[in-house]
Amino acid sequence: MTQNIEKFDVIVVGAGPAGNAAAYTLAKAGKKVLQLERGEYPGSKNVQGAILYADALEKIIPDFRDSAPLERTVIEQRMWVMEDESYVGTTFRSDRFNQMPGNRYTIIRARFDKWFSEQVQKAGALVICEMTVIALLRDESGKVIGVEVDRDDGKIYAETVILADGVNSLVASRAGLREDIKPAAVALAVKETIFLPKETVEARFNLKGSEGVVIEMLGSISQGMAGTAFLYTNKDSISLGIGCMLSDMKAQNTTPAELLEKLKQHPSVAPLIAGGETREYAAHLIPEGGYHALPELYGEGWLLVGDSAGFVNAVHREGSNLAMTSGRLAAETLLELGEKGLPSTAANLARYKARLEDSIVLKDLKKYRNIPDTLHSQRQFLSDYPALLNGAAHEFFTVDSRDKATKEKAIFNAFRERRSLLGLLGDAYRLWRATR
Amino acid sequence: MMKVEEKLFQNRYRVDADRPHIRIKDESLCNNGCVSRACTVCCPAGCWSFEEGKIGLITDGCLECGTCRVVCDTHGNVDWNYPRAGFGILFKFG
Ligand SMILES: Cc1cc2nc3c(=O)[nH]c(=O)nc-3n(C[C@H](O)[C@H](O)[C@H](O)COP(=O)(O)OP(=O)(O)OC[C@H]3O[C@@H](n4cnc5c(N)ncnc54)[C@H](O)[C@@H]3O)c2cc1C
Ligand code: SF4
Ligand code: SF4
Numbered sequence: 001m002t003q004n005i006e007k008f009d010v011i012v013v014g015a016g017p018a019g020n021a022a023a024y025t026l027a028k029a030g031k032k033v034l035q036l037e038r039g040e041y042p043g044s045k046n047v048q049g050a051i052l053y054a055d056a057l058e059k060i061i062p063d064f065r066d067s068a069p070l071e072r073t074v075i076e077q078r079m080w081v082m083e084d085e086s087y088v089g090t091t092f093r094s095d096r097f098n099q100m101p102g103n104r105y106t107i108i109r110a111r112f113d114k115w116f117s118e119q120v121q122k123a124g125a126l127v128i129c130e131m132t133v134i135a136l137l138r139d140e141s142g143k144v145i146g147v148e149v150d151r152d153d154g155k156i157y158a159e160t161v162i163l164a165d166g167v168n169s170l171v172a173s174r175a176g177l178r179e180d181i182k183p184a185a186v187a188l189a190v191k192e193t194i195f196l197p198k199e200t201v202e203a204r205f206n207l208k209g210s211e212g213v214v215i216e217m218l219g220s221i222s223q224g225m226a227g228t229a230f231l232y233t234n235k236d237s238i239s240l241g242i243g244c245m246l247s248d249m250k251a252q253n254t255t256p257a258e259l260l261e262k263l264k265q266h267p268s269v270a271p272l273i274a275g276g277e278t279r280e281y282a283a284h285l286i287p288e289g290g291y292h293a294l295p296e297l298y299g300e301g302w303l304l305v306g307d308s309a310g311f312v313n314a315v316h317r318e319g320s321n322l323a324m325t326s327g328r329l330a331a332e333t334l335l336e337l338g339e340k341g342l343p344s345t346a347a348n349l350a351r352y353k354a355r356l357e358d359s360i361v362l363k364d365l366k367k368y369r370n371i372p373d374t375l376h377s378q379r380q381f382l383s384d385y386p387a388l389l390n391g392a393a394h395e396f397f398t399v400d401s402r403d404k405a406t407k408e409k410a411i412f413n414a415f416r417e418r419r420s421l422l423g424l425l426g427d428a429y430r431l432w433r434a435t436r
Numbered sequence: 437m438m439k440v441e442e443k444l445f446q447n448r449y450r451v452d453a454d455r456p457h458i459r460i461k462d463e464s465l466c467n468n469g470c471v472s473r474a475c476t477v478c479c480p481a482g483c484w485s486f487e488e489g490k491i492g493l494i495t496d497g498c499l500e501c502g503t504c505r506v507v508c509d510t511h512g513n514v515d516w517n518y519p520r521a522g523f524g525i526l527f528k529f530g
Contacts, residue, residue, distance in 0.1 A: 038518055040450070044526045045500060109530035130522035150521055168502040170518070181506055188503050190480045192443070193529040237529075249478050250507050256480040257440040264438075280529050281443035283480035283499040285506070 008034045008158040010334060011147055012125075013133045013171060015042035017320045018306025019164030020116040021060050021327030027125035029335050034156065035125050036149060038132040043113030046166075047191060047284035048320060049230050049239055051214060052107045056321035060328055061119060065101065069111040071234040072212025073097060074104040076205075080268065082219035083390035087268050098211065106212050106232045106239070108193075136161060136175045136302070143345075144301035147171075160344040161302045162330055164323075167285045169308035177302065178295035183250055185289025185372070187227065187314070189243030190256040192264075194276035198236040204272055205233055216317065219386030221263050223254060226382055229263050230317070231272065238273055240264065243286060256283065288314040291369035297356065298349040303330045313364050315371055322361050329355040380427060384418050440482040444497040452523040456495045458483075458504065459515040466491035466513060474507040475514070500525055 012023045015037035023035045039045040051074065057064050076093035097103060121127050137146040137155060146157035163172050173180045196204075205213040217229040227244030242256075242263050249256070263269055287293070287310040294310050297303065305311075306323030313322065333352040334344070342348045356362045392411040402410075419427065460466060466473065467490055475484040476491075481499050485492040498519075505516035518524070 038521050040522050040526055043530055045524075045530075047527065047530045050530075110527050111529075113530075132518055132521045168505075170516075181502075183506055183509055186506060188478065188480065188501060239529075246478065246503065246507055250472060250474040253477055255440070255477055255482065257443060257482065258437075261437045278438070278443065279446050280527065281440075281446060281499075282527055282530060283501045283503070285501055285503065 006157075007146075008032050008156070009338075010034075010160050010162060011036065011156060011158040012162045012164055013147065014164035014166055014306075014308075015039075015117050015120075015127065015129070016046050016113065016164060016166055016306060016323065017116065018308070018323035018327040019162070020113070020120050021056075021324040022162050022164060022305055022331045023120045023125045023127070023327075024060060024116075024123050025328050025331035026334060027120060027123040029331075030124075031334070031338070033125035034158065035120065035127045036131045036133055036147070037117075037127065037129045039129060041110075041114055041129055042117035042127075043110040046109045046113055047189070047282045048107075048109045049191070049232055049241065049317065050107045050109050050112075050320070051232065051317070052105045052112070053318065053321040054101065054103050054105065056324040056328075058101075060324060067115065069107065069115050070102075070210075071106040071108060072207070072210050073102040074106065074214050075207075075211045076213040078213065078215040080215060080217040080219070081386045081389050082217055082221050082266065082268070083387055084220050085267055086390045086394065087217070087219070088389045088393045104214075106214065106234050108234060108237075108239075133165070133171050136171065136177075138301075142300060144175075144299070159301070160334055160349075162305055162327075163302060163308050164305045164327060165308050167287050167307040169304070172295075172304060172308055177299060178304070178308075181285070181287065182289070182293075183246040185287065185293040185310075187243040187245050187286045187288045188249060188256060188283065189241050189286055190260045190281070190283045191239060191241030192260065192278045193234075193237050193239055193280045193282075194273050194278050195237045196273070196276045200275070201233055201236060201238065207233065210235075217263075218382070219390075220383075221259075221266060222382065223252065223259070224379065224383045225249060225252065228317075231269065237279075238276060240269070240273060245288065246285075257281075286314070286319065287312050288372060290314065290372045291362075291365040292372070294365070298352050299346045301344050303333075303349060303352055305330045311361055311365065313368060315368050316364075318364070322364075325359055326356060326361050329359060329361070380419055380423070385427075388415050388418060440480075441497075444481060447497075447499075448526045448528055449496070450523050450526060451496055452519050455520065456493070457517045457519040457524070458493065458495050458498065460491060460493055461513050461515050463491055465511055470511060470513070472507075472510070475504040478503050478507045498524065
């Protein structure tokens with residue numbers, strides 16, 4: 001880097017889905033792009049459940065299915081509301097998901113990110129791994145004009161810098177572009193990848209070929225904390241994880257590793273992973289502050305995309321799709337400015353936000369803007385209701401000498417005892433309000 | 437119960453010997469001033485400990501999640517950086 005006076009059109013910091021989407025779109029259109037990644041290879045630092053939503057990627061690489069490392073096509077979705085020994089659940093399984101093109105796939109991020117990065121390189125971007133951006137460079141007016149990396153004389157210049165450096169986004173917060181994340185706006189998730197023979201996965205989940213099942217769980221497994229767990233089937237492994245808000249985790253005594261162990265031992269989960277071999281244990285933060293916690297998304301010479309901007313829809317566990325979509329929209333904004341011969345000033349980059357507002361990214365985050373607060377202040381959704389539902393099911397499905405009317409009354413009374421009638425009505429209203 | 441050490445044993449790391457990427461700014465604050473010691477509970481890799489009245493931090497098994505930095509919001513006592521480029525956790529699956 002010593003005599004580097006070369007200037008790039010765009011520098012992209014980070015090679016996760018957000019950075020890759022941006023770098024790919026820009027390089028494909030002929031821009032001179034430099035992408036920097038701190039890991040040994042793209043994906044070596046990244047963690048996801050992981051479900052890939054086809055739509056977001058299709059808009060960037062329409063024929064991705066021909067070469068992307070996809071694990072299984074999701075044909076069945078289960079939702080479990082859990083108590084210590086039981087769960088009440090719903091299942092949606094449809095053969096229609098088998099008909100091409102698939103809509104949701106399970107993936108393994110380390111493999112997927114590597115593949116995505118290969119496409120970025122083929123499109124013409126210069127991708128350098130094992131290089132960490134430590135600061136932003138600015139001119140006298142404060143405009144961002146490049147980045148500084150952890151090498152001697154590591155200054156690199158560009159017209160625009162896209163920060164796709166993920167949830168911690170040290171670069172953005174140290175440069176004062178955004179505040180550091182707060183415990184109440186972020187969840188910590190831990191996860192294991194548990195290997196089983198392909199045939200065992202298929203037999204346990206009633207699958208053939210590349211079919212896959214995903215299970216989302218909530219209830220007693222999070223021990224009263226705001227949190228959810230997941231179990232996803234891969235080809236010859238299972239991804240099992242649990243995540244809780246850090247503000248809640250701070251206020252109790254169970255470690256994340258213990259939470260995951262308890263999940264593994266739950267009588268409904270244990271048989272599904274029995275005999276499996278854990279080959280990796282991972283942890284990662286998820287920005288779950290939602291709409292109200294969003295930072296400034298652009299400024300003089302810079303844009304935030306993906307997790308570094310806080311684009312995660314916690315209710316639907318969508319993040320990678322919002323990352324890819326925001327990366328693409330950032331790139332398209334820069335292409336538009338390029339065509340019109342406009343510089344990357346904050347006033348011009350405002351078009352990025354307009355594009356986001358017109359897309360799934362900000363439309364969905366806006367729709368669910370009150371969910372994080374509702375779950376923080378209304379604990380009954382996390383602890384009382386799962387217990388009540390499971391109690392009701394026990395009551396209902398245990399055949400004894402009591403008649404059905406008596407049972408129904410017992411169920412109703414249980415709900416009323418734990419939450420007054422007004423409380424129940426209020427809860428229904430609050431949940432409705434929060435998702436409007 | 438699988439211990440956290442057993443979990444970490446499955447992972448691949450390139451350890452940057454003697455160059456910890458996370459440092460405690462003021463250990464006496466951890467030992468005497470901090471009530472929650474949230475880092476010792478929340479770290480998913482068990483890197484933080486509090487034994488015999490002393491805070492301990494060994495970053496070899498660190499998963500680079502950033503949790504210890506975020507939960508120490510009251511005191512801001514964690515000097516947190518990424519490991520040198522190429523070092524640290526190398527997720528095989530992620
Ligand atoms: C357990 C878990 C389960 C999830 N499940 C799902 C799911 O099923 N579906 C879904 O859509 N989303 C899911 N998400 C969310 C999803 O993973 C994220 O939203 C997504 O990865 C964000 O992409 P990104 O590119 O913004 O950030 P990241 O994927 O975090 O990428 C950031 C990149 O920047 C690099 N980097 C950081 N700092 C620097 C620096 N200073 N210099 C150079 N490089 C740097 C990092 O190494 C990394 O490669 C899940 C998240 C977790 C943790
Ligand atoms: S939370 Fe912060 S101040 Fe408290 S023990 Fe941990 S590092 Fe020290
Ligand atoms: S970054 Fe995460 S894994 Fe590493 S020491 Fe801090 S809390 Fe533990």
